[in-house]
Amino acid sequence: MGSRRFGAADQALFDVVARRGADNAALIQGACQALIDGLDSPALRDLAGASVRDRPTDVHELVVAALAELDIPYPGTIVGPLARRPGVDVLRLDIGPADDGSFQVRVHVNGAEMTSAGAGLGMDPYDILIPTNRLVATAVPTRSPIARCGCGVYGCGSTDIAIVRDGDLVHWDWLLEMPMGRGVSFAAADYDAEVDRVARDHSWETPARTAGRLVLTDLDYDRLAAFGLKPSWVANHYRYPERFLVALTIRDDYQVFVTTPWRGRGPEELARAVHATLAAPPAKWNATWHPTRPALTGPPAIAGRSWRRERI
Structure with a gap:
């Protein structure tokens, strides 16, 4: 530029x-x-x-x-504001249930709810707050999703924000499905306090959500990546809620599911059990696998003898 x-x-x-x-x-x-x-x-x-x-x-x-x-950047290639707008806007964030049984981070600017005015539904906290708070503003522009389609799928409908810290201001520029016709700017101190507050507020969490946050926050991502594994999601099994699942992917080839039974344990104890399992070599896991490419008929190379195919 x-x-x-x-x-x-x-x-x-x-x-x-x-x-x-x-x-x-x-x-x-x-x-x-x-x-x-x-x-x-x-x-x-x-x-x-x-x-x-x-x-x-x-x-x-x-x-x-x-x-x-x-000399104006094309949206999405270089993110961030073009003008130094005054920091007159006010941000409020809250987390609540969504109609599909998940949770959503709702975004309010100047008292108006932006997520429903954008793509329709706020993002799941796992997608923007856990394990990394993607709303934190730095001098290096970043981009974060902020709303998804009302069906619950990001990409079917999408609202993104470009975030950048500009001295004592934080600027947002809306991308894709825009909830309003202008970007917004906040006093940095107020913005930081609100983003930190919502990240620390766990009052909305169910036991499964608390366990999921603890699991995702303390995972050894580098060790998993060494085996070609990337965490995808964590949740109770939809049919057997007494089982907690960690879903991982191996490139675009496989899904891998590691199950940990609750057995009356609290979220902290369950999270420790999950971490202990994932700290062992994958071949020793009691895991299931599912190919995401039809050409793959056998298990992944890292599978152990106890691994079995998941029927989806």
Whole structure:
């Protein structure tokens, strides 16, 4: 990026392009408004003069060219705000149940609930708070999901945020399905306090959720990666709630399930039992496996004699 100072006009054009579902009409109107606001480049003029009947791919090429000429990052390639907005917005976060039986992190900005206004449903705490708090703001821009489709699947519908710390401010820019037409900015001290508060609040947790948090927080991820394993999810078995499952993947080839019975234990004791099991070599686990590619008919190479195939 160049040294030009970005302003409100740059931000407005960025926001139009970042909005999921922005069609030819919205992009052309955004270009016209950008010219009115004082921006100018050959591709921007071509975009403003395009027709709503033009092929979307042709309009997209003009959008990419216009942003490049104006030295504005394309949304999702370089995340973060373009203008230093005043920190007048207020953030509140809470965690509650979702209709599908899971939990969701709800995001409120200035008293308005953003997750339902975006993709529809807040993200599961495991996806943005545990084991790493992805809402923590740093001077290096980061990107985090903030809402998923009402069906519960991220990707079917998605709202992301670009987060960056800018001195005493924290900026969010909305990406994909945008709940409002502008980015938001918070006083950094207030933002940090709220993000830390929600990460420390475990009052909503069920015993299984407490066990899951403890398991995910203290896993030896590097050791598992040495065997090609990556944790996928943790939860009670949906049919046998007396069994706690850790699901792992081996690349795009296999799912692996490690079961630990509750046996009347509390979440802390169960988590210790899970960690003890996973600290042993995988060949010694009492695990099940399932291929995710039809061509695979045998168990993974790390399987032990006690491993059996999971019927899904």
